[in-house]
Amino acid sequence: MAQIRAVPESEARFRQLFDEQYRGLLGYALRRVASPDDAADVVAETMLVAWRRIDEVPDDGTARLWLYGVARRVVANHRRGQLRRGRLAARLHHSVAEITPDPAALSDATTIVRQGLAALSEDDRELLMLIAWDGLEPREAATVLGVPARTVRTRLHRARARLQRLIGDAFDRDGQVRERQHPRPAEEDR
Numbered sequence: 001m002a003q004i005r006a007v008p009e010s011e012a013r014f015r016q017l018f019d020e021q022y023r024g025l026l027g028y029a030l031r032r033v034a035s036p037d038d039a040a041d042v043v044a045e046t047m048l049v050a051w052r053r054i055d056e057v058p059d060d061g062t063a064r065l066w067l068y069g070v071a072r073r074v075v076a077n078h079r080r081g082q083l084r085r086g087r088l089a090a091r092l093h094h095s096v097a098e099i100t101p102d103p104a105a106l107s108d109a110t111t112i113v114r115q116g117l118a119a120l121s122e123d124d125r126e127l128l129m130l131i132a133w134d135g136l137e138p139r140e141a142a143t144v145l146g147v148p149a150r151t152v153r154t155r156l157h158r159a160r161a162r163l164q165r166l167i168g169d170a171f172d173r174d175g176q177v178r179e180r181q182h183p184r185p186a187e188e189d190r
Helices: 009-030 036-052 063-099 106-121 123-133 136-146 149-170
Strands: none
Touching: 009 036, 009 063, 036 063, 106 123, 106 149, 123 136, 123 149, 136 149
């Protein structure tokens, strides 16, 4: 015989509050935030506060007003968060613009290397960039990639060989750029 679980009074009260007030809170939030997803987040956060503070929710018929007050503060926090994220995004955009080289200012050699990297598979490109540009040791790159260090050493050897085949004839023995400056496609390496 199935056992009937008694629902604690606070849980039953919260369920009733949720059922009665969810739609109204959602409408409130939809009129105050930019997207339905944000409105759903506002309602979820409001109901979480109600759940945590169920004993503080008035039971004299003003629970709706109490919830709207909570939702008002949640919306304000949401807006502040959006402003902070917007300011951070602007600062990051500015920082990236400062350190990103102008393609016209790139040397022919840099352009050739970038083109060669672009012709590699995503895995080869990521591994070479972790080692050469980010300065990681192979064992550190293995941790980032989530593979054994011996696997990284093997992949690194092969990726370097593929890159060399792509751009090797673009440079003379002294490392100077030859006339032909475009890497060969590496269809056989993919």
